[in-house]
Amino acid sequence: MVDMPLGPAGVGVPADVEDVELYHPHSWVTKYVFSQDAKVIAIQYSFVALSVGLIALVLSWLMRLQLGFPGVFSFIDANAYYQFITMHGMMMVVYVLTALFLGGFGNYLIPLMVGARDMVFPYVNMLSFWVYLLAVLVLVGSFFAPGGPTGAGWTLYPPQAILSGTPGGQEWGIIMMLVSLMIFIIGFTMGGLNYVVTVLQARARGMTLMRMPLTVWGIFTASFMALLAFPALFVGAVMMLFDRIFGTSFFMPAIVEMGQPLERNGGSPLLFQHLFWFFGHPEVYIVALPAFGIVSDLISTHARRNIFGYRMMVWALLAIGALSFVVWAHHMYVSGMNPYFGFFFATTTLIIAVPTAIKVYNWILTLWRGNIHLTVPMLFALAFIVTFVNGGLTGLFLGNVVVDVPLSDTMFVVAHFHMVMGVAPILVIFGAIYHWYPKVTGRMLDDTLGKIHFWVTFLGAYAIFFPMHYLGLMGIPRRYYELGEMAFVPPSAHTLNAFITIVALIVGATQLVFVFNLFWSLRHGRPSGGNPWRATTLEWQTPETPPPHGNWGKDLPVVYRWAYDYSVPGADQDFLPQNQPGITRAAPGSLHG
Amino acid sequence: MAVALILVLVAIGSVVFHLVSPWWWTPIASNWRYIDSTIIITFWITGAVFVAVVLFMAYCIYRFRHQSDRQAHYEPENKRLEWWLTIVTGLGVAAMLAPGLFVWRQFITVPDDATDIEVFGQQWQWSFRLPGADGRLGTSDTRLISPDNPLGLNKDDPKSHDDVVIEGGELHLPVGKPVKALLRSADVLHDFYVPEFRAKMDMVPGQISYIWFTPTRTGEYEILCAELCGVGHPQMRGKVIVQEASDYQAWLQDQASRNFARLVPAAN
Numbered sequence: 136m137v138d139m140p141l142g143p144a145g146v147g148v149p150a151d152v153e154d155v156e157l158y159h160p161h162s163w164v165t166k167y168v169f170s171q172d173a174k175v176i177a178i179q180y181s182f183v184a185l186s187v188g189l190i191a192l193v194l195s196w197l198m199r200l201q202l203g204f205p206g207v208f209s210f211i212d213a214n215a216y217y218q219f220i221t222m223h224g225m226m227m228v229v230y231v232l233t234a235l236f237l238g239g240f241g242n243y244l245i246p247l248m249v250g251a252r253d254m255v256f257p258y259v260n261m262l263s264f265w266v267y268l269l270a271v272l273v274l275v276g277s278f279f280a281p282g283g284p285t286g287a288g289w290t291l292y293p294p295q296a297i298l299s300g301t302p303g304g305q306e307w308g309i310i311m312m313l314v315s316l317m318i319f320i321i322g323f324t325m326g327g328l329n330y331v332v333t334v335l336q337a338r339a340r341g342m343t344l345m346r347m348p349l350t351v352w353g354i355f356t357a358s359f360m361a362l363l364a365f366p367a368l369f370v371g372a373v374m375m376l377f378d379r380i381f382g383t384s385f386f387m388p389a390i391v392e393m394g395q396p397l398e399r400n401g402g403s404p405l406l407f408q409h410l411f412w413f414f415g416h417p418e419v420y421i422v423a424l425p426a427f428g429i430v431s432d433l434i435s436t437h438a439r440r441n442i443f444g445y446r447m448m449v450w451a452l453l454a455i456g457a458l459s460f461v462v463w464a465h466h467m468y469v470s471g472m473n474p475y476f477g478f479f480f481a482t483t484t485l486i487i488a489v490p491t492a493i494k495v496y497n498w499i500l501t502l503w504r505g506n507i508h509l510t511v512p513m514l515f516a517l518a519f520i521v522t523f524v525n526g527g528l529t530g531l532f533l534g535n536v537v538v539d540v541p542l543s544d545t546m547f548v549v550a551h552f553h554m555v556m557g558v559a560p561i562l563v564i565f566g567a568i569y570h571w572y573p574k575v576t577g578r579m580l581d582d583t584l585g586k587i588h589f590w591v592t593f594l595g596a597y598a599i600f601f602p603m604h605y606l607g608l609m610g611i612p613r614r615y616y617e618l619g620e621m622a623f624v625p626p627s628a629h630t631l632n633a634f635i636t637i638v639a640l641i642v643g644a645t646q647l648v649f650v651f652n653l654f655w656s657l658r659h660g661r662p663s664g665g666n667p668w669r670a671t672t673l674e675w676q677t678p679e680t681p682p683p684h685g686n687w688g689k690d691l692p693v694v695y696r697w698a699y700d701y702s703v704p705g706a707d708q709d710f711l712p713q714n715q716p717g718i719t720r721a722a723p724g725s726l727h728g
Numbered sequence: 729m730a731v732a733l734i735l736v737l738v739a740i741g742s743v744v745f746h747l748v749s750p751w752w753w754t755p756i757a758s759n760w761r762y763i764d765s766t767i768i769i770t771f772w773i774t775g776a777v778f779v780a781v782v783l784f785m786a787y788c789i790y791r792f793r794h795q796s797d798r799q800a801h802y803e804p805e806n807k808r809l810e811w812w813l814t815i816v817t818g819l820g821v822a823a824m825l826a827p828g829l830f831v832w833r834q835f836i837t838v839p840d841d842a843t844d845i846e847v848f849g850q851q852w853q854w855s856f857r858l859p860g861a862d863g864r865l866g867t868s869d870t871r872l873i874s875p876d877n878p879l880g881l882n883k884d885d886p887k888s889h890d891d892v893v894i895e896g897g898e899l900h901l902p903v904g905k906p907v908k909a910l911l912r913s914a915d916v917l918h919d920f921y922v923p924e925f926r927a928k929m930d931m932v933p934g935q936i937s938y939i940w941f942t943p944t945r946t947g948e949y950e951i952l953c954a955e956l957c958g959v960g961h962p963q964m965r966g967k968v969i970v971q972e973a974s975d976y977q978a979w980l981q982d983q984a985s986r987n988f989a990r991l992v993p994a995a996n
Contacts, residue, residue, distance in 0.1 A: 446805065538767055538828060594734075601745065
């Protein structure tokens with residue numbers, strides 16, 4: 136596909152492969168439940184992921200109540216607290232963010248944006264969702280298991296994860312967590328192969344790789360990374376399950392637990408940490424790269440300006456993806472691993488800042504000399520830049536090995552990763568939903584509700600996490616059920632904790648405005664038409680909105696230009712759709728063809 | 729306009745918060761001032777970048793706001809500008825990494841005159857072992873742990889005979905003398921963390937990790953566990969007391985005699 140010969144105007148010669156007939160649904164069940172249409176699967180994925188997100192939101196409230204007002208809420212004991220933080224973390228990272236960006240946005244946008252009728256393996260795609268749902272049910276089911284869910288922290292470090300001092304360690308919690316993760320990975324692999332192969336094999340004629348929207352690049356790169364990274368977690372989960380159930384010692388050295396020697400010997404707890412972070416660090420970028428891609432398209436569309444430095448943006452995405460596989464041990468500077476690793480991992484980690492910075496420059500240079508429409512999606516995109524830059528810069532503290540020593544395992548880390556991979560990608564998710572909701576439903580989300588949602592979420596989240604860094608700088612450790620008496624902690628720190636909790640409650644409650652908007656606008660939203668933002672990319676050029684199964688009607692689109700022909704001089708409107716023939720100006724097509 | 733203004737306020741507010749924040753690091757009590765300096769350098773560089781990016785955004789949002797007669801500038805790329813920015817970023821990153829790696833080398837290079845001590849973690853308390861008159865610690869093994877031998881010392885190792893064991897108590901250290909803390913755990917991961925020392929390292933069952941530092945200020949400091957080690961994690965507290973050398977010696981003598989008194993009946 137990449138080497139497809141191009142005609143003189145950059146148009147591909149006709150493919151000699153016949154258009155394959157899709158499996159069209161025959162009943163309500165095959166249309167809306169066991170659907171093979173990527174768009175329906177996308178909505179199913181998104182609905183489940185957002186529901187899990189609401190559970191995780193409530194869990195975060197509960198833990199913040201304990202931190203802000205320790206001892207006031209008697210139903211939050213230490214066991215429950217650790218179970219809440221663990222489930223909140225794992226849910227958000229894996230079952231919400233990964234599932235939403237790849238399973239949700241990936242399914243909806245990839246076929247539409249590359250001009251395909253559907254994913255290349257629709258049946259496997261359907262299975263992927265149902266396996267994901269099973270993983271969610273097992274995970275949520277652990278709340279109702281004897282002993283409750285695991286309280287090992289989302290990192291699940293052994294040996295404690297499978298010992299009795301940790302909630303769920305010797306009961307069902309940890310087993311259900313590991314099994315759920317394994318099911319999730321199986322389901323993800325089915326979806327991930329689809330996303331990658333569809334991008335490589337099913338692009339419309341003329342859609343060369345270097346004409347793809349950055350959204351597709353981001354999701355494609357992230358899916359590819361996930362296919363390489365998740366197996367490490369799978370292996371770790373299998374080994375830990377063996378340690379827990381069959382008494383093996385993959386991760387278990389000689390241990391004397393509460394005075395009792397255990398029949399284990401020779402295993403290595405650090406081995407698990409390497410496996411976990413070999414997955415865990417790429418995972419950060421599996422969440423971030425789709426967000427990078429989407430936000431690029433939001434900024435370009437709403438600033439009516441071509442994305443600045445497109446080729447550099449693509450190379451930066453790929454460079455970040457590749458580098459993210461050689462930085463994992465920066466999570467382990469104080470883990471007791473050989474300290475000489477620190478030199479290598481600090482260097483690779485800080486190098487990754489360079490392509491990341493290039494992306495930020497190109498976003499803000501896209502604003503420069505633009506024609507900026509402050510729509511709700513654009514507001515979220517702008518807020519993403521602020522929070523991402525903030526969280527990215529504190530990563531330079533933690534990545535720089537010796538600076539990490541005092542800050543590691545403190546609230547600074549909690550503030551950092553929430554800003555950079557919590558708040559920032561979630562702002563992109565919101566922006567993307569406001570942006571693409573009209574395509575999915577044919578109606579606009581309400582603007583006023585959107586703006587209320589935006590301002591409270593953005594400023595509130597910033598007020599939660601920015602001051603939190605300073606608690607960590609002071610030395611307050613993370614994962615403390617209660618601070619108790621700490622001589623170096625002044626009373627004002629407790630006041631700050633209470634403040635953070637109150638803001639978190641407000642920001643959380645504001646999400647109900649968003650949920651209401653989603654449902655209300657389904658019926659009452661302003662009809663959007665097919666291309667309300669006057670965008671160039673193919674998903675906005677479908678003959679019908681919402682697009683039916685098969686997307687394109689009789690003929691597949693043919694692509695004549697890159698995705699960013701906004702405000703082209705001499706053109707009669709300020710955007711040229713990718714499938715519009717007639718080159719008004721040769722430069723972009725030939726440059727990026 | 730309002731959006732641009734709010735972004736300016738976010739940038740300025742963040743800087744003001746940083747400058748007036750009553751929440752700041754504890755007064756340092758070890759030799760790791762270099763770590764603090766590296767953090768300060770990093771704050772300056774990253775703070776400048778943050779403010780520059782947000783203010784630039786705010787300017788663009790105001791200056792290039794949508795107007796009916798405005799047309800955005802069409803410029804797919806600008807090679808010179810992109811390379812220039814890349815190089816400047818590279819230099820900024822190097823300016824933070826270089827001092828960081830330099831200090832890291834010091835952090836992991838233990839001076840020859842450092843005294844070995846042992847910090848021992850178990851759910852959920854701290855114990856310590858100090859070398860006796862021979863200045864050396866004996867070997868140990870988790871499998872030797874028993875009620876009589878809570879830290880699993882190897883009694884066949886003559887170096888262990890005069891080791892002073894402090895179970896669940898306070899660690900005393902002489903001021904101004906470098907210490908290499910050997911870190912060991914009986915059960916799960918723990919982390920030896922004293923905020924005032926700026927030092928922290930995980931304790932991993934099945935292996936021995938280490939950190940070194942020189943206490944520079946007498947006083948009492950809290951030892952916290954910084955690695956989630958089960959439900960008792962926040963209660964796992966200890967105390968380190970840094971004393972003048974003479975006070976320390978007196979305390980050590982006292983501990984040694986208590987250890988001996990405890991061992992004698994067992995020897996019978």
